Each structure stands twice: as C-alpha cells, then as structure tokens.
Amino acid sequence: MNLLVVGSVALDSVRTPRAEVIDELGGSATYASLAASSLADTGIVAVVGSDFPGSSRDLLYNAAVDLEGLESVEGETFRWSGVYGEDPNDRSTLDTQLNVFADFEPKLPARCRDAPYLFLGNIHPALQTRVLDQVNAPKLVACDTMNFWIEGEREALDRVLPRIDLLLVNDEEVKLLSGETNLLIGARAILEVGPKAVVVKKGEHGAMLVTSEGLFVAPALPLASVIDPTGAGDSFAGGFMGRLTREKGFDEEALRRAIVWGTVTASFCVEHFGVRGVVEMSDEDHAARMAAYRETTRVAY
C-alpha cells in the first residue's frame, strides 16, 4: 500500500434546487480514496454499519481501493444530509447522525501501517493522533480538519499539528485556526506550529499553497455545470495526495503540480451527484482537462 486514507465512509442525502438523492455513498475517506486510486495503491481505514450497501462496497473494491481497514460493525452507517441553494456555495447541513462513527476507533491492519503516504481526513483530532501512533514513519502526512474540531477540540488538534507535514483546510478554517482575518498571515501563522505547508482549499476560487519559502495560487477551472459540490474538497485532497506519490520529493514544484492535479480532479467531482464524477473519470478525461486547465491559465507575458 502506497497511500493510506483515514476518514469517514458515509451515506449522504443531498438536495439541490433541481434534484435529490438519498443515502448515496459519501464520506471523506470515500472521496479521497476514489480520487487517488488511479495514481496510488490506496487503502482506507474507516467504519461502516451493518446497513452499508454491498453495492457501495463493490464500488470501492472495483476502484481498487484496499478495504482491509474498512471495519464493519453492528448498527447504522454514518449519515449526513444537506441542502444546496441556487448558488452551489450556499450549503446547509440538515442532519448529521454519527451512528457507528461515534465509537470509531481506528485500528490499522499491518499493511496499512507501512504506507509511505498518509492522509488524515476530517475526523476527531484525537483519532488522528491514534492513527499517527500506529504508523511506521510515513514519508508524508497530510491532515484535514473542520470548524467543529477547531472550536471544540482545540487541545487535541494542537497535538496533531506538530506531527503532520501538510495541513489541507479551507479559507474559513485557516482564519478560525489562526485567529487572523488575513488568509496569508493566517496560513503563515499555522506554519509556525508544525506543518511545512498549508494548502488552502477555496472551492470555486481555487487553492493556495503557503510554505516557508513560497506562495502559490491556482484558480479553479470555471465550469458550466455544477451539480453537487459535496466531496469536492476530499476529491481535491485525494488527487493531490495521489499525484504526490508519483513525485520524488515534496518540494515546492511537486506540491504545485499536485495542487493543479487535485483541482482538476475536484472539477469532475462537482459535475455529478455523489462519487459518480470521480468514479467515471478516466485517465484520458483527466489528461484532457489538465490540458484545458493549462490553456485557461496560460499567459504569454
């Protein structure tokens, strides 16, 4: 296994102005692993309930995601439901049922412990720490989090940050975590407490990379059709991490290439409900859109 993804596997119910889906496969580990699986030998550590559909398990299996670390326990799978407005950036969470995820205790099978690349999806920071305690010196650890943990579990989160290489968060989370209203100053403040790089996910506005040496901004690709933004950030993270496994090191250049790769991956995600966009994306599709991205951002100075 080359890349280990730890996070949630969920059943999402999503309503947009034009459609609705119920109990669709979702979750941070799902999106990230599917987005990475064509690039890296990818495994997940997560938990599902006894109601988790065989078809969803098959979907992950058929995408070559290693499921040895996907624990199945008695009870219901983690469920999230949300609604999007006419503007896909307007998202409201309607309901979150942790279910079996409430007692999730990540246990890493032997072959997961040696994965050189580790992505800690957005779960309780204490669980992220327990994963870090089980792995054998990975080459690169990236970590996501959210406002809920930043506000409610700050001490636990502060124990994670010095142990990771990259923090992948959105712009609001940078501001909340750093206490700074300026994104650049906030991201630089976070570098002081541990991570070598902060990757700021800005949704339709692209992404930003802040390291001690450099600063990089990548716009997102404007899309004529945005159906369901759910999972875009995790698809970005999965594409980003997958691309990094193909690099020799983690220098500024490699991180920049990985950010563009993840940006393009996320563009496929939002064009369909659920995981469909990421699952159906072929290598050729991705390559064609990478070419479109280069054309769309090119300047002949």
Added chain:
Amino acid sequence: MNLLVVGSVALDSVRTPRAEVIDELGGSATYASLAASSLADTGIVAVVGSDFPGSSRDLLYNAAVDLEGLESVEGETFRWSGVYGEDPNDRSTLDTQLNVFADFEPKLPARCRDAPYLFLGNIHPALQTRVLDQVNAPKLVACDTMNFWIEGEREALDRVLPRIDLLLVNDEEVKLLSGETNLLIGARAILEVGPKAVVVKKGEHGAMLVTSEGLFVAPALPLASVIDPTGAGDSFAGGFMGRLTREKGFDEEALRRAIVWGTVTASFCVEHFGVRGVVEMSDEDHAARMAAYRETTRVAY
C-alpha cells in the same frame, strides 16, 4: 489623448475596523485614470462641485491626467461613504449624495472625441450612450456598470451593450445581468447581446475573461495587508485599459496580459486608503510585483 475615461470624481468617506478617512479623493474616473496614466495619455470627463479641493485637482494634474473634460459647477461634489468589516469583502454603503453628479451631462472637448480607447466608468447608462454619440470611432470601448443600473435602468443599459467591445463587471453583476446563476454561462449569454469579451472582476479571487473563442482565469495576488478595497475594481480597469493601449490589437493574448497587469495594479490600490497606493506606485514597483505574480502562479508541469 490616447485613453478617455468617463465616470465619477467623488469625495469618499471610508471607515475600516482600524481607521477612518473623510472626504478623500475617489470615484471611478479618478481611480481608473490614475491607474492608466503611466501607460497612456489619459484624460477624464467628469464633473465636480465648487467645493472640490485644489489639492485633489493638483494630484490628478501631477499624475498627467488631462483635465480639460473635468467640468466644475456650482454646488457640492458627489460624495460616497461606506464601512468595511474585519473581512475587507464586507462592505456597506452608508450614504450616497449625488450632488452635482445628479445633473451631469458629459460634454466631450474636441481632443477627447478622438481618443482611440474609451472607458465608460459606472455611470447612468443613458449618459454612457451620450458619450458614445460624441466620440469618433474609437478602436476599443470598454464599459462598467452596477446592480443599480441593471435593475433600475435595464432598457438604457440594453442600448449601451451592443455598442461596446468589452464589459467589465463583477461576478454578481454578471449573474444579475444575465439571469444565470452560473458565472460562465452568464458571461457567455452577455456575449450574445454585443460585447466581444466579458471581463469578470472577482475581487480577492482574481478575474476571468470570457470571449467567444476562449476562457481565461487569473487569480489575484494574495496580500498580507488589505487596508481599503475602495477603488480596486476601477484601478483594475484603468491598469487593464492602459496596458491595452500598448498592444497592437485586442486578441486573446493581449487581453490576458492586460488582465494580469490590471490585477497587479489593483493590488497596490488596496494596500492604502484612497488613491495613495495607485499614485505612489512606480513603474519599478509594478514591474517587481508583476515578477512576483508570475512566480506565484507558475507551475512546472
């Protein structure tokens, strides 16, 4: 005269969380002409009242802005006041006093009529039409507008759009004007009614160029200090137009270069209150930041 700018010259009162200024020189024509004046022989057509400070007139004069078309009439100068929140994107207008601007009737002096480049700043679309009726076949006409005219003077605006080459508006204005929630689809719909290109100003998120042939996105330069965003859009427009006067044509490549130029110009604007950032920006400052921009957006694919 190479570039004519028609718009407002105002006295702005601006409050931010850390400072406040009263009756500072502002207005769309002011910012745009100052941003363009180092690149093009630039003149303005606008109106001020008898209270307009000599020091503000001197500032424009010293920046080599041609003031023959700056009419001075009895009464008070147009005043705008607004307040910004901790997030510089949170802006509320406190007060707008049109004053002498309410009866503004643009009268173009002879040498303004032959300017090959024309920027119609954000004024009543009927006035924009009357400017178009006075000019002698300019090579390029760009035009700004705002929600107030889109919602309240749509018929007058619809008479302007077929007569311009470029529309420079922000993302919300694209959506309002087109009736589309998707920015790309909205911008393309606007192309159908006349302009050859739509330049979408997205503030801290950069800019987008939509033409019949192409699509271009340029992120903004992340800044550690944003003091006062007032005038950023007009500084962008002025830098953009000024740069275009240095090009042979208006092809996709030229427009892209001009967008980056304007983006960099706007970054100087927001670092200070009022026009100071644009006025004090030297050619060397701009060149250095252009280099920083290239470095910040570069990818070694």
